[in-house]
Amino acid sequence: MTDQMADIRLPEPPDDDLRPLLEEATAAARTAYHSTTRMIRLLAAARLGSSPDEVVEHMLSVLSEVFGAAITLVGRMTADRLVIQQACGFAEHDPRLINGLPLDRQSRSAFGQSGIGVDDRTPTSSMPSALVGLGGSAVWAPLSTEDSAGQDIVILCRAEGEPFGQIDRQVVESVADRLRSSLDLADYADTMTHLAQSSHRLVRQLDPSALLDEGVEILRTLARADGAWLFTVGRDHLPAELHMGTGGEPARDYHGPIPPGWFSMMRGGRPVVSKRGSEHVLTVPVRRGDNAVAMLYAAREGRPFPGNIGVVASVFAGHLSAALENAELYRALGASENRLRLITEAISDMVAMIDSNGCFLYASPSFLRGLERDPERLIGSPISALAHPDERRGLEEALERVLRCPGGDEAPRDAREAKVEYRVHMGGSRWAWVESAIRTTPSQTNAVVVSTRVIDDRKQLERELVQRATHDPLTGLANRALIAQEVTHKLATRRPQHAIGLLFCDLDDFKAINDRLGHEAGDQLLVQVARRLRSPLSPRDLLGRFGGDEFVVVIDRVAHLDDVNDMARRLAAVLREPFLLGNDWVRVTASVGGVQGAPGSATMSSMLRDADAAMYTAKADGGGLVTVFDDDASYRSLDRLDLRYELSTALERGELQVHYQPICDLQTGEITGFEALARWLHPVRGWVPPDVFIPLAEQSGAIVEIGQWVLGQACRRLAQWTRPDGYPPLTMNVNLSPVQLDEPYVDERLLDAVLSNGVDPRLICLEVTEYGYLRTDVYRAVDILHRAGIRFALDDFGTSHASLSRLKWFPLDSIKIDRSFVAGAPSDDIDRSVVVGVLAIGRSLGLNVVAEGVEGPEHRAALLRLGCTSGQGYLFSAPLPAAAIEDLLRRRGMLRGGTRPQVLDRA
Numbered sequence: 001m002t003d004q005m006a007d008i009r010l011p012e013p014p015d016d017d018l019r020p021l022l023e024e025a026t027a028a029a030r031t032a033y034h035s036t037t038r039m040i041r042l043l044a045a046a047r048l049g050s051s052p053d054e055v056v057e058h059m060l061s062v063l064s065e066v067f068g069a070a071i072t073l074v075g076r077m078t079a080d081r082l083v084i085q086q087a088c089g090f091a092e093h094d095p096r097l098i099n100g101l102p103l104d105r106q107s108r109s110a111f112g113q114s115g116i117g118v119d120d121r122t123p124t125s126s127m128p129s130a131l132v133g134l135g136g137s138a139v140w141a142p143l144s145t146e147d148s149a150g151q152d153i154v155i156l157c158r159a160e161g162e163p164f165g166q167i168d169r170q171v172v173e174s175v176a177d178r179l180r181s182s183l184d185l186a187d188y189a190d191t192m193t194h195l196a197q198s199s200h201r202l203v204r205q206l207d208p209s210a211l212l213d214e215g216v217e218i219l220r221t222l223a224r225a226d227g228a229w230l231f232t233v234g235r236d237h238l239p240a241e242l243h244m245g246t247g248g249e250p251a252r253d254y255h256g257p258i259p260p261g262w263f264s265m266m267r268g269g270r271p272v273v274s275k276r277g278s279e280h281v282l283t284v285p286v287r288r289g290d291n292a293v294a295m296l297y298a299a300r301e302g303r304p305f306p307g308n309i310g311v312v313a314s315v316f317a318g319h320l321s322a323a324l325e326n327a328e329l330y331r332a333l334g335a336s337e338n339r340l341r342l343i344t345e346a347i348s349d350m351v352a353m354i355d356s357n358g359c360f361l362y363a364s365p366s367f368l369r370g371l372e373r374d375p376e377r378l379i380g381s382p383i384s385a386l387a388h389p390d391e392r393r394g395l396e397e398a399l400e401r402v403l404r405c406p407g408g409d410e411a412p413r414d415a416r417e418a419k420v421e422y423r424v425h426m427g428g429s430r431w432a433w434v435e436s437a438i439r440t441t442p443s444q445t446n447a448v449v450v451s452t453r454v455i456d457d458r459k460q461l462e463r464e465l466v467q468r469a470t471h472d473p474l475t476g477l478a479n480r481a482l483i484a485q486e487v488t489h490k491l492a493t494r495r496p497q498h499a500i501g502l503l504f505c506d507l508d509d510f511k512a513i514n515d516r517l518g519h520e521a522g523d524q525l526l527v528q529v530a531r532r533l534r535s536p537l538s539p540r541d542l543l544g545r546f547g548g549d550e551f552v553v554v555i556d557r558v559a560h561l562d563d564v565n566d567m568a569r570r571l572a573a574v575l576r577e578p579f580l581l582g583n584d585w586v587r588v589t590a591s592v593g594g595v596q597g598a599p600g601s602a603t604m605s606s607m608l609r610d611a612d613a614a615m616y617t618a619k620a621d622g623g624g625l626v627t628v629f630d631d632d633a634s635y636r637s638l639d640r641l642d643l644r645y646e647l648s649t650a651l652e653r654g655e656l657q658v659h660y661q662p663i664c665d666l667q668t669g670e671i672t673g674f675e676a677l678a679r680w681l682h683p684v685r686g687w688v689p690p691d692v693f694i695p696l697a698e699q700s701g702a703i704v705e706i707g708q709w710v711l712g713q714a715c716r717r718l719a720q721w722t723r724p725d726g727y728p729p730l731t732m733n734v735n736l737s738p739v740q741l742d743e744p745y746v747d748e749r750l751l752d753a754v755l756s757n758g759v760d761p762r763l764i765c766l767e768v769t770e771y772g773y774l775r776t777d778v779y780r781a782v783d784i785l786h787r788a789g790i791r792f793a794l795d796d797f798g799t800s801h802a803s804l805s806r807l808k809w810f811p812l813d814s815i816k817i818d819r820s821f822v823a824g825a826p827s828d829d830i831d832r833s834v835v836v837g838v839l840a841i842g843r844s845l846g847l848n849v850v851a852e853g854v855e856g857p858e859h860r861a862a863l864l865r866l867g868c869t870s871g872q873g874y875l876f877s878a879p880l881p882a883a884a885i886e887d888l889l890r891r892r893g894m895l896r897g898g899t900r901p902q903v904l905d906r907a
Contacts, residue, residue: 070158073088388422537553
């Protein structure tokens with residue numbers, strides 16, 4: 001239709017004086033048509049999207065296209081900044097997306113109402129200072145009519161072309177009004193969805209404390225609040241316990257000042273919204289009948305709550321009240337069930353009351369019938385004296401655990417009860433298996449009830465069932481099920497370097513022996529073969545009968561495929577001597593196939609398949625031979641090629657992540673910095689180990705792009721993790737591959753990644769492993785980076801081939817002791833000596849020394865004794881995603897500007 005308007009042709013007017021008027025009228029009609037069309041499109045865009053974020057994102061895109069704006073954004077005014085909520089037109093890493101735009105009094109006044117600004121580069125420019133530099137002209141309109149504190153603003157900026165006009169301003173005002181209405185509807189729909197889901201989340205919580213914390217989290221989401229908390233109401237109608245939500249402080253007795261308006265709000269029974277300075281506070285009483293049992297609070301800084309929040313809050317308070325009643329009913333029902341079960345289970349058992357010293361206070365008459373023990377003689381004697389020495393300690397520990405259970409009837413069931421099986425002496429050499437159930441008593445806190453029953457028959461049946469289920473009845477060897485279980489267990493629990501071997505043995509021409517001598521002789525032969533096959537095996541190896549004349553050997557540990565081949569030949573050799581079956585001597589041979597399997601890559605079925613295939617290869621070559629199947633090597637080669645190809649696009653597919661491991665002061669445990677570590681979450685394979693994909697990345701050259709990305713991500717996070725005043729800044733270590741250092745202009749790229757994120761280069765340390773392989777001509781790039789402030793560390797010191805002479809010319813600031821030496825530092829003299837030597841080198845060269853792999857308290861203590869003061873490892877924290885690190889820092893009070901409300905100061 002626009003083209004049709006452009007093609008309008010009017011007849012020539014009779015008077016040339018009317019031509020300018022006609023052209024002016026035509027232009028006005030065309031402008032009005034364009035404005036109407038533009039308005040229709042913008043108003044239609046405001047209705048799209050199912051969530052508030054989608055509504056705003058689509059509207060900014062349409063505004064940018066319709067107005068030809070270089071930048072469109074929605075921002076929120078705070079005390080001193082315009083925080084950008086969503087934007088279109090900024091570069092991906094533009095710091096203004098994180099830091100916002102500075103907001104002075106002039107800009108705040110201008111943004112309080114809709115307007116137009118033009119940057120004419122003069123002192124009297126009408127452009128608000130906050131927008132200077134974004135474009136040549138701008139138009140803006142508030143998204144609400146509230147006061148400016150916390151108000152949302154929609155802003156359009158043009159870098160060039162015709163400045164915005166009054167019509168543009170009117171259109172943007174209309175769009176802002178419609179967008180506000182659409183956001184209100186989207187907010188309400190989103191809130192009602194969360195409200196509908198809240199009852200399911202509450203009902204599944206049966207612990208009252210956990211339920212109240214869950215309620216705080218749900219209210220924070222429903223109200224879109226900056227913070228939320230809850231007070232329970234005590235018997236004196238005063239605040240009793242404070243709950244801060246699942247991520248806040250644990251519930252605790254509250255003895256602080258009474259919150260303002262406490263009594264009137266508690267009696268009122270309805271949600272109340274109040275304002276304290278620039279903070280809007282929602283108070284929601286949770287009632288049971290006529291009484292309030294809790295008071296929920298939610299707070300928003302500078303942003304009023306929507307008008308429907310009272311209805312939403314009332315419905316949610318009802319859900320929470322019903323969930324509290326449900327939890328109390330479950331607790332009462334559980335207590336009743338426990339008392340009934342204690343009585344019914346003890347009726348037919350030998351019942352005893354045991355004091356805090358483990359001695360009998362009471363023994364029922366059934367002890368005489370069940371264990372041939374006089375109950376009167378048991379009084380005062382320890383119950384553990386009845387148990388077999390091998391099981392006595394287990395009985396004593398179970399008694400101690402239940403006797404020392406804190407909380408009595410309020411404690412979890414698994415803490416108040418224990419079951420233990422042990423043998424009791426029955427006279428002579430006879431021992432009987434019994435099972436004792438140990439439970440706390442409702443009325444006494446210094447005694448327990450022990451119900452005991454004889455389970456000899458059950459234990460014997462269990463042994464028989466286990467034997468039948470897991471062993472071959474003819475030879476007594478492990479059967480197919482136990483073999484599969486053992487192989488699967490070893491593959492799941494071993495380290496990747498601890499491979500296992502599997503041999504498949506099949507007797508040649510066994511059917512001929514059965515046909516000639518009979519099946520009974522065949523069974524005798526299988527029993528004798530099983531006995532011989534055991535002889536070359538170690539106690540850790542497993543021999544099993546797979547079925548018929550097939551035997552399987554699981555070799556516990558193999559270092560090379562040659563170990564599998566050697567064991568296969570030894571098994572074949574023990575069968576060379578003839579076997580005596582009745583009066584007949586017979587000779588048999590076996591075809592043996594073998595395979596090696598590494599945990600993490602092999603499976604039980606694949607190993608069995610490959611060993612079986614190798615055995616049939618040996619049998620096809622004439623029988624009595626050994627073949628070790630090496631298909632695993634081929635598989636690994638193909639698998640590495642697949643991984644290498646997928647790694648080349650893993651970054652652009654968003655599969656790579658950066659995790660951060662804290663570096664701590666060993667003496668105090670304080671976090672001083674982090675090491676950034678690349679992680680690959682493959683959509684099919686799951687987490688790919690770094691020692692697998694990092695070498696592939698270095699071989700393919702992908703490490704250059706990956707390393708640059710990791711450095712940028714780490715610097716961006718470090719810029720966000722600002723510590724409170726009085727703390728030294730956090731540092732960030734990032735691994736640097738030698739491949740990266742070989743790249744041209746590496747110094748410029750690395751320094752740009754640091755500076756573009758606003759990070760002080762002195763806070764960045766690049767870790768290089770085995771830099772002895774580096775060319776000496778990389779020194780110029782390293783020197784430029786070092787003089788700019790970036791520090792360098794030598795990683796895994798003591799394990800690489802780096803020459804100590806290189807320590808003189810490479811500008812190191814620190815060295816890291818490899819985890820293999822730290823692991824042995826508490827007990828191994830050699831490892832301890834290596835650590836001492838590294839520390840001595842560090843002191844002599846003025847280098848900081850960091851210990852890797854500090855996994856337990858014993859490592860920390862040993863390192864401190866040797867003089868090492870800095871380390872990292874699982875004792876302090878595993879590598880964590882950025883969000884988890886932020887939670888960790890926030891819990892320790894090590895981040896500036898935390899969002900948790902300071903409830904105790906609100907009075």
